[in-house]
Amino acid sequence: xxxxxxxxxxxxxxxxxxxxxxxxxxxxxxxxxxxxxxxxxxxxxxxxxxxxxxxxxxxxxxxxxxxxxxxxxxxxxxxxxxxxxxxxxxxxxxxxxxxxxxxxxxxxxxxxxxxxxxxxxxxxxxxxxxxxxxxxxxxxxxxxxxxxxxxxxxxxxxxxxxxxxxxxxxxxxxxxxxxxxxxxxxxxxxxxxxxxxxxxxxxxxxxxxxxxxxxxxxxxxxxxxxxxxxxxxxxxxxxxxxxxxxxxxxxxxxxxxxxxxxxxxxxxxxxxxxxxxxxxxxxxxxxxxxxxxxxxxxxxxxxxxxxxxxxxxxxxxxxxxxxxxxxxxxxxxxxxxxxxxxxxxxxxxxxxxxxxxxxxxxxxxxxxxxxxxxxxxxxxxxxxxxxxxxxxxxxxxxxxxxxxxxxxxxxxxxxxxxxxxxxxxxxxxxxxxxxxxxxxxxxxxxxxxxxxxxxxxxxxxxxxxxxxxxxxxxxxxxxx
Amino acid sequence: xxxxxxxxxxxxxxxxxxxxxxxxxxxxxxxxxxxxxxxxxxxxxxxxxxxxxxxxxxxxxxxxxxxxxxxxxxx
Numbered sequence: 001x002x003x004x005x006x007x008x009x010x011x012x013x014x015x016x017x018x019x020x021x022x023x024x025x026x027x028x029x030x031x032x033x034x035x036x037x038x039x040x041x042x043x044x045x046x047x048x049x050x051x052x053x054x055x056x057x058x059x060x061x062x063x064x065x066x067x068x069x070x071x072x073x074x075x076x077x078x079x080x081x082x083x084x085x086x087x088x089x090x091x092x093x094x095x096x097x098x099x100x101x102x103x104x105x106x107x108x109x110x111x112x113x114x115x116x117x118x119x120x121x122x123x124x125x126x127x128x129x130x131x132x133x134x135x136x137x138x139x140x141x142x143x144x145x146x147x148x149x150x151x152x153x154x155x156x157x158x159x160x161x162x163x164x165x166x167x168x169x170x171x172x173x174x175x176x177x178x179x180x181x182x183x184x185x186x187x188x189x190x191x192x193x194x195x196x197x198x199x200x201x202x203x204x205x206x207x208x209x210x211x212x213x214x215x216x217x218x219x220x221x222x223x224x225x226x227x228x229x230x231x232x233x234x235x236x237x238x239x240x241x242x243x244x245x246x247x248x249x250x251x252x253x254x255x256x257x258x259x260x261x262x263x264x265x266x267x268x269x270x271x272x273x274x275x276x277x278x279x280x281x282x283x284x285x286x287x288x289x290x291x292x293x294x295x296x297x298x299x300x301x302x303x304x305x306x307x308x309x310x311x312x313x314x315x316x317x318x319x320x321x322x323x324x325x326x327x328x329x330x331x332x333x334x335x336x337x338x339x340x341x342x343x344x345x346x347x348x349x350x351x352x353x354x355x356x357x358x359x360x361x362x363x364x365x366x367x368x369x370x371x372x373x374x375x376x377x378x379x380x381x382x383x384x385x386x387x388x389x390x391x392x393x394x395x396x397x398x399x400x401x402x403x404x405x406x407x408x409x410x411x412x413x414x415x416x417x418x419x420x421x422x423x424x425x426x427x428x429x430x431x432x433x434x435x436x437x438x439x440x441x442x443x444x445x446x447x448x449x450x451x452x453x454x455x456x457x458x459x460x461x462x463x464x465x466x467x468x469x470x471x472x473x474x475x476x477x478x479x480x
Numbered sequence: 481x482x483x484x485x486x487x488x489x490x491x492x493x494x495x496x497x498x499x500x501x502x503x504x505x506x507x508x509x510x511x512x513x514x515x516x517x518x519x520x521x522x523x524x525x526x527x528x529x530x531x532x533x534x535x536x537x538x539x540x541x542x543x544x545x546x547x548x549x550x551x552x553x554x555x
Contacts, residue, residue, distance in 0.1 A: 043526060049502065196499075280499065283485060287542040382502040 006396040009034045013398075016410045024053045031401040035393045042386030048401045049382045051189045057405030059353070059425055060379050064088055066194020067183035068151040070277055071202075074098035074228050074253045075261070076108040077146040078177075079138055082115040083131060083163065084153025088185070089115035095424075097442045098228045099235075100255045107144045114138065123155055128166050135170045135178070146258040147177035149201075157184035177258060179205040190380035190402075192276065192356075199280035202261065207285075210262045217266040220247045220315065225282060225293070226274030226357075229254020231447015236454045237273070237298050243329075244308065244322030246315070252278060265289040269314050271296055273450075276356030276385060298450040299458070300365030301334040330452040338368060341459040344467055346370035348418035351411070353377045353403055353426065354440045360389040362421070362440070365449075365458055374417060377403050405429075419466050434474040436465045482549060484530065487542035494541075496524055503528075513537075521550065528552050 013032045017025045030047040039045065052058040061069070064082075069092050072080050082089025093113040102108030116134050118127055135148060150163050163180040171178040181201045183194045222241065227234040234254040241248050249267055250260035264270075270282050270293035282293035292314065296307035305327050312323035348371045352359050359376040366373055376393060377400035378385060389399065398415070400407060405426075412420060412435065420430050421440040430437045438444050438461065446461050448454040485497040486507070494507035505528070511520025512534050519534040529551040 041526070283487075283497065283499075283542065286487065287485065287544060290540070384502065384504050 006034050009396060009398055012411070012414050016407050016414075019406065020053075024056070027053055028056075028404070028407070031403075032407070033399050035390055035395060035397045035399050037390060037393075037395050039390050041383075042390050043383050046383075046386050046399060046401055048378070048386060049189060049192060049380070050402075052402055053404075058379075058402060059405075059423060060189070060402060061191040061194075062185035063183045063187040063191065063194035063197060064151060064153055064185040065092065066191030066196075066277070066380075067181050067198035067201075068092055068194075069096060070191065070228065071195055071198035071253060072149050072151060072181065074100070074110060075149075075256050075258065076100040076102050076110050077144075077257045078179075079109045079114055079142060079145045079148045081131075081134065081138075081148060081150050082113065082153060083127065083150050084116065084155050085118045086115050088153045089113045095442070096228070097231055097445070097447070098254045099232050100229070105142070109142065109145060118153075118155055123159055126159060127156065127161050128163070131161075131163065131166050132170060135166075135174070139174050145176070147179065149179040149181055151181050152184045154185045157182065157186065177206065177209060192380040192382065195277040195356075196280055199278065199284075202281055203284050206258070206261055207265060207288075211265075214263055214266045217268060218247050218249075219268065220245060220319065221249045221267040222246050222269045222271055222311075223250040223252065223260075223264045223267045224248060225252045225270050225272045226276075226278035227251065227254050227450070228274070231443045231449070233448040233450040233454065236448040236451035239453075240298070240304070240308065240326055240451050241271070241311070244312065244326045245319050246311075246322075252281075265291065267291060269294065269311075271311060273298065274357045275388075276381060297361050297364065298454070299362045300368040300455055301331070301338075301452065302368050303361075303364035304452060304455075334452060334455065337456050337459050341463050342370045344463050345459075347372070348466060349374045349415070350419045350421060351375040351398075351415065351417040352420075352440065353379070353400070353408055353422040355379050355423075356381065356385070358421075358440055360385070360392045362449075363392045365455060366462075368455070369459055369462065371419070371462075374398065374415060375400065375411060377401055379423075409433075419462065432474075433476045434471055436468065436471055438462065438465050481546050482530075483544060484532075484547045485542050485544050494522075496522060496530070497542075522547070 033045040068080055090113055094111050100108050100110050104111055116130055122130055167178040167180040179201050183197045187193050234251050238248050250264045270291050272282050272293050272295050275295050285291045297303040308323040312320040350366050350371050350373045359378050363373045375398035419436045421438045423441045424439050427437050427439050443449055449458045487495045489495045496507050497504045505524045505526050507522050508525050509523045512518055515537045517534050518537040519532040522530045530547040531550050532545050532547045
């Protein structure tokens with residue numbers, strides 16, 4: 001990339017920041033950068049994981065969203081109680097499409113909203129009695145659940161309810177795992193702290209329960225961590241690992257179960273897909289149980305190939321051969337897909353603004369299709385995510401942290417990408433502006449996108465969106 | 481005092497991790513590095529300096545420890 005491009009982007013950042021008051025401008029300037037691949041560390045160029053500026057439109061969520069929505073929600077045989085007023089539970093229900101096998105309401109509970117529905121009197125007199133009663137009701141109505149988690153909403157922390165005491169008491173009474181999670185929404189600056197709190201709750205309340213009675217591990221046992229089975233992602237990843245000879249014993253947490261999680265410390269290797277939301281538990285298992293972990297990337301054939309080989313390098317020749325066999329088996333099919341879609345997508349520019357891993361993980365998949373990612377950014381990443389991102393992104397591309405509504409819209413208007421990938425809150429704004437858009441949090445009602453099978457769907461979806469004739473018929477209402 | 485975790489990197493060096501701040505960095509130097517006495521001042525690649533009580537070389541990594549911040553690179 002040329003230096004003029006770099007200068008242009010710097011000017012663009014400068015222009016976009018112009019509308020802010022002095023203090024906000026200074027603050028936001030630290031969150032925007034033009035990528036320089038030569039950088040060793042992102043720290044000096046981009047600040048992340050800081051409180052959003054009051055008054056801007058941020059796209060972040062809260063700690064409750066990170067815990068209930070991301071980490072705990074997809075575990076299918078645990079009932080997650082949204083403990084507090086009804087709204088948080090209701091609006092967090094079923095939006096993420098983390099698929100599961102099982103009969104809903106009998107042995108699987110991902111798609112049901114359980115809430116203690118706080119009223120004024122619960123705030124005044126405390127909600128502990130109600131929680132105890134609620135757990136009894138759950139036991140009567142859903143006896144096949146394997147456990148219960150209590151996901152605190154803001155008021156629980158504010159009034160100082162002792163959910164830990166209720167959990168211990170009721171767990172002894174009903175003989176099931178009950179996990180209190182202190183993920184009140186006001187904690188932290190984004191959903192990221194919710195992930196951390198959720199990981200810590202798993203560490204403290206789930207893993208130790210079987211420390212003395214864990215089964216002997218097989219030589220090829222692995223666990224998939226940080227795959228939430230959105231649109232079937234974890235299944236598309238799992239079959240590849242099994243085909244190369246590994247034994248996947250646990251999925252955290254998409255389509256996962258409580259016994260799987262309890263037995264995870266018996267595996268040989270933890271495979272970590274979403275680094276941001278599950279590195280904490282991986283580090284803990286590495287320390288306490290001596291299980292190594294590695295990050296992998298199952299988006300697009302190039303990255304899958306690299307990842308399969310890297311995973312295999314932790315095992316013996318049988319698995320290494322297995323990896324080569326899997327790569328050889330799927331390569332012709334992948335070439336066919338690329339031959340079909342690359343001519344339609346080549347040279348197109350993409351801008352991303354998503355959550356924890358996709359802003360860097362999907363870059364490879366776009367490049368496989370001949371597309372170029374010109375801007376990327378995270379809602380809630382930390383410095384270590386940006387360290388990884390600057391290496392994946394091209395030189396002189398734009399990187400934005402916790403971008404505001406205004407910034408993102410202005411960047412798009414200036415850079416005129418051919419495709420935007422972001423969340424549901426951004427989707428309709430860009431639709432109205434006439435830009436092709438994919439909702440990349442839950443794959444826009446499609447998926448899976450992981451694995452070789454997922455890439456076929458990914459390529460088709462990108463083509464379907466980008467080359468849709470409807471965009472040429474639209475004009476932004478303010479331009480009419 | 482802060483809880484930190486020290487792990488061995490694939491290359492063999494030490495990696496410093498501070499969960500509270502999600503700060504991960506390589507350790508560039510360690511004051512004492514013998515089997516009997518290990519610890520002291522840790523210098524990080526980002527310029528930060530932390531102190532851990534000298535102790536016998538731990539049998540295995542990763543290891544969680546308490547560390548004192550002498551000089552932080554970022555606020």
